[in-house]
Amino acid sequence: MNGHDVFIVADNIFSPLGKTTAENFSKLKQNTSAVKQYNDLNISSQPFYASLFNSDEPFIKDDQHIYTKFEQLLIASINDVLQDSGIDAHNKKTVLIISTTKGNISLLETEANNAELKKRIALSTSAKLVSDRFGFVNQPVIISNACISGSLAIITGMRLLRSGQYENAVIAGADVISKFILSGFESFHALSPQVCKPFDKSRDGLNLGEGAGTVILSTNKKYKQNIKVKGGSVSNDANHISGPSRTGEELAHAIKKAMLDADISSGDIDFISAHGTATVYNDEMEANAISLSGMQTAPTNSLKGYYGHTLGAAGMIESIISIQSLKENLVLSTLGFKNMGVTNPLNICTNLLSGNFKNCLKTASGFGGCNAAVVFGK
Amino acid sequence: MLIEKYITASCTISKNIVCKDGIQIFENTNTDLAGFLVSIYQHFQLNYPKFYKMDNLSKLGWLASEILLKDKFKTHIYKPEEIGILLANANSSLDDDIKYYHSVKDIPSPSLFVYTLPNIVIGEICIRNNFKGEHAFFIQDAFDACFIEQQVNYTLDNNILEACICGWVDVLDQEYKAALFLVEKEKSEGAVFFSAENMDYIFRNS
Missing domain, CATH: 3.40.47.10 (Thiolase/Chalcone synthase)
Known part of the structure; x- marks a missing residue:
């Protein structure tokens, strides 16, 4: 830190x-x-x-x-x-x-x-x-x-x-x-x-x-009893201005740096709030990145089925929901998801999941090849 | 743990003049902005056909980055993720936004729409140079050298980046200005200390 x-x-x-x-x-x-x-x-x-x-x-x-x-x-x-x-x-x-x-x-x-x-x-x-x-x-x-x-x-x-x-x-x-x-x-x-x-x-x-x-x-x-912003990182794909990386390596790199910054490892992440826009290429790239980061079994959701893509507000709204999930120890389901549609399968939440959650990862990607990862935790 | 940092190169493009490290290296007063940008591309014998697809903001920023990095910059001493870009401007992508919105009345143009984001110029520079590090685009009323200095200091002092291109790239209609600074931890010939004052000095004298 x-x-x-x-x-x-x-x-x-x-x-x-x-x-x-x-x-x-x-x-x-x-x-x-x-x-x-x-x-x-x-x-x-x-x-x-x-x-x-x-x-x-x-x-x-x-x-x-x-x-x-x-x-x-x-x-x-x-x-x-x-x-x-x-x-x-x-x-x-x-x-x-x-x-x-x-x-x-x-x-x-x-x-x-x-x-x-x-x-x-x-x-x-x-x-x-x-x-x-x-x-x-x-x-x-x-x-x-x-x-x-x-x-x-x-x-x-x-x-x-x-x-x-x-x-x-x-x-x-x-x-x-x-x-x-x-x-x-x-x-x-x-x-x-x-x-x-x-x-x-x-x-x-x-x-x-x-x-x-x-x-x-x-x-x-x-405020030391409150949820913390533990770490964050940004990377660029250097691949295409309107399409994501083919490998997901660059988002994976941002995830790795965010966890280093937060001083935790992939096993400490209890759930992931993905960008999950539901475009073919974004979700595929994100699944690659999450797998490369060794977190394919971490409960993962996307909130786009509830809010759509709120662009510059998405990172805010979805981070706040993640923070609330940590507070209530409740991970939300991914509305619209039924059958796994990415090459590297993830553990997509389809029901409300309760547990004892300490840390979560929020990811985001966008045009211009940009990726961001933020870690919130108790 | 403030590490010493240096502006190892600068490039400004403003008022029909291109300067590298404070020295005027090109001037063309006989044309509009689009023509001026193409004349820079031709004068420096750049070879990157994608240039012609870019909007004026990306063209301006990309040209400034090419001139900034040419000759001296040793890309190979850094990993792709160790090089980042922090830019700011006043008018976001409004120059291209207006052009895109004209197309909506006929057939919305995806090739104009993709440039309706200010950070696309960062993406273009990253693609050209395989830079994969931290980056950010800020909107400021006027160039805020102190804020940029603080942001660059944080990323270099905490070893998030080893080298950073920072500065200003702004276009609206025929008004434009680019001022890019290459910031590194190793001093090189002609380098000046990295500071808000030194960035401001170069910015104001262009």
Whole structure:
């Protein structure tokens, strides 16, 4: 371990399934999915499966005209987690980290393209508005690194705290689904025409989802009974900008480094929260990486059947569910999985699994060949 | 346990001028950004057909990395996972986002969509050089050399990386700027200490 221990103080998931972590976890325990079929001509000319908020549902009660949908999501999630957390946004030792893949991009669809719009879309604009709303005093850190953004934000926060630069980090990730994103994944033939089936033999693509997640980290010893962020690592495939590694060696390398960082070995991992997008290539690569890491027997799940792929929020939301799983000693099942569909078989959870769980691994991969691995534990 | 680190090379591309280690090595004022980028590729006799498929952000960052690493960089002394890339910019991939969204009105273009992520330029540099280490893309209002310094220090001091390319690559319409720094633990001829001040100095003078 390099430097201070990093504890999880509080967290929030704000998704179509619920507005708190507790609401979300309770829905997942009942196998409730937010993924359903939509007919929304503003997003696609064809019916599609996704996990979306009701369009008339306000995320925050006041000042809705000031903030974009993306910013409102961040604010709603941060607000829930910050209140009663005992963490002061005004403290010079507290930093705000924001992760997103596409942020305000839906504004391109509705607003006139001019210099003002380009400034409004910029993520620094959003970060400033959100930061000012809560009174954070430090410059916010913004991470946009495809589908590992959320996991990378947690790793970045952990390191900023370990180095002693800050004592607390409020890390929030969000993404909104619009025509821009849906049409792009459609153009890649990456979308499933049904609820997605991670790791399954008949998996045929991903579903997109919107949502936000926030976690507060601290090195303050008063949280020493809490779950820790024990380690993390990032790697690059150096293979293809839009397809994963053929071997999974690079994700396996990130997993190995994350475990070294956490000072544990593969046998200490009690369960894995995989990226499991349900595309043919991602799941195959991930199964290779998990096998290469010697963890093919570790209970593994993917939450994409419940939330879809929430892009820059995925690493946040899925990490928070993993943290909750550690707290409740309950690993969730993989909705949509029936028959093993990867060359190197994994131990995919198909039922709620209870036990005495100490450590878990969260993995993520994305365009640009990026991979991330994070270890959480007691 | 702060290890001494050096900026062993730098490359800036800005205002129609390319500089390596602070010295101007190419200038072309007679063209737009796309033409300028192709003229750099041709001037340095680079041979990488994938270059032509890239969006302007990836072209700019990739060209800067080629010039940064040419001549002196000894790839073979590092393992692929020991070399990383930490970049930042202000406009994410908005330059390509706008072009992609134009295509949506007709037929959405997968070859434009794939570049609608700022970290793709990192992927392109990794593919070219077989770099497999840590990387991250940050969005900043303006180049925050202190933050980049802190991030690079953490990864090199903790031996997560042995060498790191860091800096700024930003494109929006005809506005652009790249400033890349190669940071290593061994001092080489012409190297300067790795610090936010030295990065800022090179950044501001380009």
